[in-house]
Every structure is written in structure tokens, then in C-alpha cells.
Amino acid sequence: MRMLKKVFWFFVAIVVIATHSGVSYAEMPSAPNDGCMKCHGQPDIAAVARNKSSYIDPVKYSGTTHSIIGCTACHDRVSPGHPRDGYLPPKAVCGDCHGPVNEEYSKSVHGAKARCNDCHNPHEVRLPIFMSGDEINGKCAKCHDSRKTIQSHSKWLPQAELHIDSLLCISCHTSSKEYVISLSIESRTPGSGTAFKMATFAELAVLSNGANISKIIDQNGDNQISLAELRAFNHHLRSRNMRLWGMMTPEVVTHNYQIMVNRWDCSFCHASGSKAMQKSFIVLPGKNGDYTRIPVEKGAILDILYGTPDFYMMGSTRSTALNIIGALIVAAGLSFPVCHGFFRFLTRKNRKEDHHEA
Secondary structure, three states: HHHHHHHHHHHHHHHHHHHHHOOOOOHOOOOOHHHHHHOOOOOOHHHHHHHHOOOOOOOHHHHOOHHOOOHOOOOOOOOOOOOOOOOOOOOOOOOOOOHHHHHHHHOOOOOOOOOHHOOOOOOOOOOHHHHOOOHHHHHHHHOOOOHHHHHHHHOOOOOHHHHHHHHHHHHOOOOEEEEEEEEEEEEOOOOOOOOEEEHHHHHHHHHHOOHHHHHHHHOHHHOOOHHHHHHHHHHHHHOOOOEEEEEEEEEEEEOOOOOOOHHOHHHHHHHHHHHHHHHHHEEEEOOOOOEEEEEEEHHHHHHOOOOOOOOOOOOOOOOOOHHHHHHHHHHHHHHHHHHHHHHHHHOHHHHHHHHHHH
């Protein structure tokens, strides 16, 4: 309880300062963490302390929500003689702040098999909207070997490798909902024959000639990707061995890991029609390892010829009206031979009599 109170009042202080000074969290000085990072931000501390977790990447840590509340929010009793006295500061328990998530996770199939920090490094953790799909799936791959996952899914899932490359594990193995399409810029070395991989910040920075990398695709800088901008991107950069690749991503993420039986039904995704494709984002990497999202014009990626020619989800262009019209056409086509055969059956005696008279 004492820990929660400290965290609460720390947040209150930040909000008050930010409100009255007119600065954002990103602009606030990182002074509360500077004392710790003087040592823990140096790569050689891992060897000195003989503990890999002693080193904290300052760039990655600065992009986390934990950096806002500061080191002492989780390590609140650092001795005056630290580190020479050998006393290790205590660590906060994740459930102290993340109670509802902890309770939900504890009831899932993973609850008794993995701790929070087996998947999440508290010094690098970020909200899902600031992560790429590959990065999220990478956490699952720490325990679930990708090759074995493909093999096990191939027993019932057609083109399992393609599905796994286009889906977040949590899209099928949690009750997460409100799905959107997250599009990433992928690249490969020309003539190498290697697979596409997500383009890094450094790669995109070269293409932007020093400007904000979002300019590569958001040409007018309005923080909105239009269909025209998607077409222009594909026209100019596909020749450079780059493409847009999408992943079906839940907007509302949960931690109740389980086997979702309804995901075995292809119609869960592929009969959902265009509703599943109306909302989409371009995901761009940042300097400090995080990602930003830029919204795409509603329904723009349904243009599979020019919008996203490399990414298409079967069933996305499904239309109820066209389904009804198609069914009526098929029914009308079948009705002719059925009716013809039926009437021939009813008049079979007349045809026999006519045959005998002849």
C-alpha cells in the first residue's frame, strides 16, 4: 500500500508541474533517473556487477512508461552505501500497480507457467500501440519455437506460415477484440533472395534525406495516410525492394491467454467482410526502439491493386448484397434443369402413349 501511495503522489506531482509549466512529459527533464543511470546506463556494469540485468539501455528505458514514474518508484529503498555495501534494493511486484491485469493473467493458461518479467522487461516495456507486431510475437517466441508453432498449426490451418506471419499470437489466443490492420514498411536486400524484414529506423532515415521518416509515406505531413499517398509510396519505393505488409492486430489487448475454439473457424476472419479492413495504421520505427502509428484513410487498403498490392485478406471485399444477388443467379440457373426434369417426369405417361400410337 505504501508503494501505491508513493506512485500515486509521484504522478500527481508530474501532472501539476506539467500543467502549470506548459511542458509535456516528453519535454520534462529525466533528473530523477539520472543518478541511477550514471552507473546502470553504462554497458560495462554488467561485467562489474556480474549481473546482466544491471545494465539498462538508457535509450530504450527513456521510451517506457516506467521512466516517467522513475527508478525509485519500483526500487524505493536504496541504501546510502549502495552499491559498495552489497545491499540489493528491493523490487516492486508488478501486481502492486497492475492489479487487474495481474488477476486476469493469473487465471489464464500461462498464469502458473511464466511470470510477468519472463515476457516483459520492466526497463523496456511499452504499450502495445508503441510496438510492432513482430516485436509482440517475439515475446511468445521466447518459449514457443516458431518452427514448432508452424508445424503444429499446419495440422489444421492451411498456409500456416503465412497466417502466423500476418497475425499476432494474441489475436487468436486471447479474447482481445476490435481488430485493425497494422501496416509496416518491409525491405530486403536487392538480388539477395532473402525474405522481407521490417525496415529499421536507420534504413528509412536514409530514404527521407534527414527529414522525419514519416515523410516517406505521409508526404503532406498531415498525420493521415490517404489512398493517393499509398499509391505514390507503392509506385516509388516498391522498385527499391520495399513493400507494405499488414498484420491483424487487436486494439484492446487482454492477458487471458487461452485456446479460443472459435478461431478454428475460418469465417471468424474471412467472412467478416470489409468491416475488419476499414481501420488501419502505418507503423513506423522510432530512434529509441519504439513505434508510432499513423492512421490510414478509412477503407483505403481495400484497394488491392494500388493501395496494398502485397497484402490482401480473403473475404475483405465480401458484400452481403452481392452474396444475395449471386445466390439468386445460381438459384435461377439451377431452377431451369430442375423444372425441366420435373415436368418431364410428370408427362412421362403421355410420352409413352404417344410412342405406342406411333
